Amino acid sequence: MQLRVALRTGLKSLLEHQVPSADLAAELLLMHLLRQERAFLYTHPDLDLSDQQVDSYFRLISERSSGRPTQYITGHQEFWGLDFEVNPAVLIPRPETEHVVEAVLDLISQQKLSGGACCRIVDVGTGSGCIAVALASELPLASVFATDISPAALEVAARNAARLGMEKRVEFIEGDLLAPFLESESPRAFDFVVSNPPYVARAERESVQREVRDFEPRLAWGDLAQGEEIYGRLFPQALRALKPGGHVAVEIGYKMKDAVLGLLKTGWVETKVIPDLAGIPRVITARKSG
Ligand SMILES: C[S@@+](CC[C@H](N)C(=O)[O-])C[C@H]1O[C@@H](n2cnc3c(N)ncnc32)[C@H](O)[C@@H]1O
Structure with a gap:
């Protein structure tokens, strides 16, 4: 799955679960998984994610959809x-x-x-x-x-x-x-x-x-x-x-x-x-x- 498709699908799921600031959460979780900065997401929209990365990303999305704050999933807050x-x-x-x-x-x-x-x-x-x-x-x-x-x-x-x-x-x-x-x-x-x-x-x-x-x-x-x-x-x-x-x-x-x-x-x-x-x-x- 391409990075942009994963992001779009993740965002849709977060929105369906009424997660506040869903677009930010979708990005932060993918940045956390890929250990990359936000700029990487914008400059590599066509990147093919491995099946394992896709599975891991949607596990994080489902954790966030259950209400668990993004920061407790990533372990960080500025x-x-x-x-x-x-x-x-x-x-x-x-x-x-x-x-x-x-x-x-x-x-x-x-x-x-x-x-x-x-x-x-x-x-x-x-x-x-x-x-x-x-x-x-x-x-x-x-x-x-x-x-x-x-x-x-x-x-x-x-x-x-x-x-x-x-x-x-x-x-x-x-x-x-x-x-x-x-x-x-x-x-x-x-x-x-x-x-x-x-x-x-x-x-x-x-x-x-x-x-x-x-x-x-x-x-x-x-x-x-x-x-x-x-x-x-x-x-x-x-x-x-x-x-x-x-x-x-x-x-x-x-x-x-x-x-x-x-x-x-x-x-x-x-x-x-x-x-x-x-x-x-x-x-x-x-x-x-x-
Ligand atoms: C609203 S949090 C603030 C944490 C941090 N200062 C911040 O701004 O993110 C309140 C903190 O006070 C602590 N706390 C609650 N009752 C307390 C008490 N009686 N004495 C000392 N710390 C207490 C809690 O464990 C918690 O870490």
């Missing part, structure tokens, strides 16, 4: 221009989450701290490690820490840091939110607490895409009683873990802006809401007063 390994132990990094990285870099540049000279940063709920590793790659002088309650996620995060040459730059610690840093009398003082925590409320479970609901870890996306309760625990801990003048930068869920801002009334100043490219409030930053 974030901040870096290639992250992903598997079902971790949330697939989303492009919107890059706004958390941008927010931290903007705050640092406003403070004129070149290269993150003074910065101690902790990423809470690191998952694949995407935020922590991206920040470490941008801020060569910063000390970056990352926590997660899931040991399986931390294994993936540590592998990603190693693959991207950041194993000496990010320290991964298992624990509940910032608890590992609050055990001592004098918690370690951070300049930034950043997080994309779980925030999906149980009532919204049915409106979540099947790719998320049935395949991504529930511990990662939420299934929480309210949705915003993690922020309610995280912010008081962050007040203890941050230096005076330190910042939080958190991703928030759809329609969560007012609830999260309400949790930043005491002890925080200069709260800022940053929209994503679709204009949806996506990141909130605040400075610890003092």
Whole structure:
């Protein structure tokens, strides 16, 4: 079967199964199978695929048609221009989450701290490690820490840091939110607490895409009683873990802006809401007063 016919047939099957971004998925799966870049697909439409390649491709198409996300099939997702390994132990990094990285870099540049000279940063709920590793790659002088309650996620995060040459730059610690840093009398003082925590409320479970609901870890996306309760625990801990003048930068869920801002009334100043490219409030930053 010619490459172009395989692609067309794969796409048709994905569309019949209502797979979102079906054309992209059809291409990514073929690129993964052939270990080629997208340009190869466009420059070799007449290439004859072997029977084995055709069988393998349609197996991948059928896996994707069953709802399994493309990234769990290929084992990869790009974030901040870096290639992250992903598997079902971790949330697939989303492009919107890059706004958390941008927010931290903007705050640092406003403070004129070149290269993150003074910065101690902790990423809470690191998952694949995407935020922590991206920040470490941008801020060569910063000390970056990352926590997660899931040991399986931390294994993936540590592998990603190693693959991207950041194993000496990010320290991964298992624990509940910032608890590992609050055990001592004098918690370690951070300049930034950043997080994309779980925030999906149980009532919204049915409106979540099947790719998320049935395949991504529930511990990662939420299934929480309210949705915003993690922020309610995280912010008081962050007040203890941050230096005076330190910042939080958190991703928030759809329609969560007012609830999260309400949790930043005491002890925080200069709260800022940053929209994503679709204009949806996506990141909130605040400075610890003092
Ligand atoms: C929404 S995912 C975000 C992962 C990654 N930071 C990203 O943006 O792709 C939330 C992460 O928080 C972790 N998590 C959930 N509850 C936690 C808790 N109480 N303490 C620490 N991590 C937690 C989950 O295991 C998951 O990896």
